[in-house]
Amino acid sequence: MSLTSEQLISLKQQITSWAAELGFQGLGISDIDLASEEPKLQAWLDQKYHGQMDYMANHGMMRARPAELVPGTQRVISVRMDYLPEDANFSQDLSHKTTAYISRYAMGRDYHKLMRNRLKKLGQKISDAVEHSVQFRPFVDSAPVLERPLAQKAGLGWEGKHTLILNENAGSWFFLGELFIDLPLPIDEPVEDKCGSCVACITMCPTQAIVAPHTVDANRCISYLTIELNGAIPIEFRSLIGNRIYGCDDCQLVCPWNRYAELSCEDDFQKRKQVDGQALLALWQWDEATFLKQTEGSAIRRIGFERWQRNIAVALGNAPYHTDIIQQLKRQLTAASDLVKEHILWAVEQQQNKKDATTSDSKNKRLIRIIEKGLPRDA
Known part of the structure; x- marks a missing residue:
């Protein structure tokens, strides 16, 4: 009928x-x-x-x-x-470089x-x-x-x-x-494109993944790099990832239309305390059993423990220098897979470079103070 x-x-x-x-x-x-x-x-x-x-x-x-x-x-x-x-808490989590985004x-x-x-x-x-x-x-x-x-x-x-x-x-x-x-229901009409001349999402993408309007090169996209990519994250993108350990929202954050977004009324979509505002080093301490338990029922679990560690290692390399970060990274080297080990070594190198830069900067400032104290007042 x-x-x-x-x-x-x-x-x-x-x-x-x-x-x-x-x-x-x-x-x-x-x-x-x-x-x-x-x-x-x-x-x-x-x-x-x-x-x-x-x-x-x-x-x-x-x-x-x-x-x-x-x-x-x-x-x-x-x-x-x-x-x-x-x-x-977008800005809080993104600006606190030791917090996982x-x-x-x-x-x-x-x-x-x-x-x-x-x-x-x-x-x-x-x-x-x-x-x-x-x-x-x-x-x-x-x-x-x-x-x-x-x-x-x-x-x-x-x-x-x-x-x-x-x-x-x-x-x-x-x-x-x-x-x-399989029903011939009445169809709806498309709506007008209202992006106009705005290119905020294109210019603000950290890795320039939006290679043209309406075209994303997934190979450059942080969401792809931290979720879909199975192997090593290309070195050229690691420092650009910052503290983002699972996905990226930057192109949505800068979109003017998102000022009209409605909050979700779904309890299931509210933030879980296991991953909300957690310190990178706290998540780095998780073993695989803890990862599986804390991500049960979450989309995060799909990347598996190895890629989870890979992503956090990169974020720790991008964090401000701290001796605890280097120590905690090195502590995981023995048990880490080859993939994770590669990213740990990169992160340690980044931290060491920041330490050296901080030491050099401190020496320069000290030298300037010494020079200034010895200069004549009218110099």
């Missing part, structure tokens, strides 16, 4: 209401035509901007063809869930399962509301899906120059999820 246009319009209104009840802050519906995205995706892959993220290329153009991923799909329902926690999306519980379960409930509500079987499938970063172009087509926002979706009422501090469905 097929639904009439009036029934589909009414159903869409119900879907929007159900989505709000399930905790989604935005919903839009798009068709599945992403043909215009295929050349962009292929050019990005040809430039090797995906780095080690082979999954971006493994499925060919299926990522831009929803009906190949889920046969029978006619529409994609895109949803938004805000994640900005209370007391985000973790991207705010990862401060709470892992969003993947939470959103997928709610999308599944939304699909079930839709299925229960119609008189015939409805095929649906939820996705939250779990399959080859071009979630941002779909969200843009669905009117949830526009693609900023940093490639994140921007909403004029919510900025970019939100997760996206999709529900593929």
Whole structure:
């Protein structure tokens, strides 16, 4: 049994209401035509901007063809869930170079399962509301899906120059999820790009990863380097990472539209004390068992203990000089993997260079004081 246009319009209104009840802050519906995205995706892959993220290329153009991923799909329902926690303390954590900075999306519980379960409930509500079987499938970063172009087509926002979706009422501090469905629901219209001439995200990126408007070279991106990259972090980027040990929010922090962002109402997205405002040296003391326990249910756990140590070692190398840092770094050398050991040795060298610079500077200042005391008053 097929639904009439009036029934589909009414159903869409119900879907929007159900989505709000399930905790989604935005919903839009798009068709599945992403043909215009295929050349962009292929050019990005040809430039090797995906780095080690082979999954971006493994499925060919299926990522831009929803009906190949889920046969029978006619529409994609895109949803938004805000994640900005209370007391985000961006400036405090970034300015205190001995404090670990973790991207705010990862401060709470892992969003993947939470959103997928709610999308599944939304699909079930839709299925229960119609008189015939409805095929649906939820996705939250779990399959080859071009979630941002779909969200843009669905009117949830526009693609900023940093490639994140921007909403004029919510900025970019939100997760996206999709529900593929075989109903010809009414679609929403895309919204106007409102970035204008602003290039704040491009100019403020620490590693200049935004190589052109709407194009990110993942190989240079701190989020990629600290989360996705399996091996050694290239030396040229280590000092630029600062105290960021998991992800980076800089391009969002400088975006003018994020002054309108709403705080998350989800308890699961609030900051966990295990990782909130923690000293780098405190996290450096964790063994693998502690890491697994303290990151249970967190997106942070996905990088594993080795990359966790690698990232903290780099941040300790970037911290202001302190004898405790050198001692604690050297103490881990024996047990460290070859990957972590490489970054420990780099960090020790950075700390030693700062010590030498501090000693030299002190000597220079002392020499100047001695010279000034011996000079005639009219010199």
